[in-house]
Amino acid sequence: MSDNKVLRAPPEYPESALPAHVHRLARPAAQQKATQLAFLRFDKADLDEAQRFWSDFGLIPVSRTADQLVMRGAGSAPAILMARKAKVSRYVGAAFTVASDTDFARLQRDSGAQPLAANAVPGGARGVSLLDPDGNEVWLITDWGAVDPLPLRAPKHHDMNALGQSIRLNATVRTYIEPATVGRLGHVVLQTTDFHTMADWYMRHLGLIPSDVQYLDDGAPFLTFFRLDLGDTPVDHHCVVIAGGLEACYEHSAWEVTDLDALGQGQQVLRVNGHEHMWGIGRHLLGSQLFDYWRDADGYAFEHYTDGDLFTSEREAHYGPFTTSALWAWGQDVPASMFPAKTPAMLWRALKLLRSGRVSLKRLLMMGKVIDTPTRPWR
């Protein structure tokens, strides 16, 4: 008998043809629809070091004071990241643009929203601040200003030779030695101990729709990739991911770069400047992006990506089991640091969740089984 291993992809089911044991993700009516993931906000104990990392990562400083840093990408958004000087570093939250007829008064009345100060948003905007169920701040803004986009070099793949396709003749490839040009903010991934409450909140308050849903052995959704609902306008496969887990935390955020050469050359720049590489280069399975992950000095993960899937609202949600092998199609093995380490602190967290009744032993064991399953989809 051959010892050859067989590579397998995890199963995938369209929502209209779910196996009997898989539960459909319940979808509440949307109160308003987000039109764009605008920027992320962080508190940083060391703002200088944060600026050094994000600059090497490809973001561009717009303004900097002793207390605040604002950074943009090459696109027309006046900001894609804001950071405040603070005693303790933390993820604060995300800002989304919404339609200008959004009923902010109702949000203040019914959802505990607080109005934003006129100068709170770089570029100018009006809006409100909400708290999601895990306490992350979510800003909904409208009438946001715009800045002139910065010039981009032409994507290299227009000029790539492939088997049976000879395009580049009497010419060479020489990539620029520079940080990857980050054009825009793509997505943020949040872990939570209460997947259903968080997923319901983001669908209800932002009108997000599921692209891919992952379920545990009992068939209950446990992680969902959400995209904007802009009808016929194509949007990223996901702008928010809500992932079930043992703690409520920022998991990572992802920023779109020009192309694969920017991803690779950007890796060189981050490497030579001593930053901590985490995972990549590889290609994701769900969302299809070519990716490269880095950690900043506080251990927060930031992903460069290119060539992600674009869907309209037409595309049906797909479901598959919650498994690490659905994270990537090819590339370096997913690092152990992507998963909770079985430390006394993590055990204590699990016990607290059990005692509070927020998670059952059965569910904890199902989660443990996923983490213990070898990450490579070989058998």
Ligand SMILES: [Fe+2]
């Ligand atoms: Fe990502």
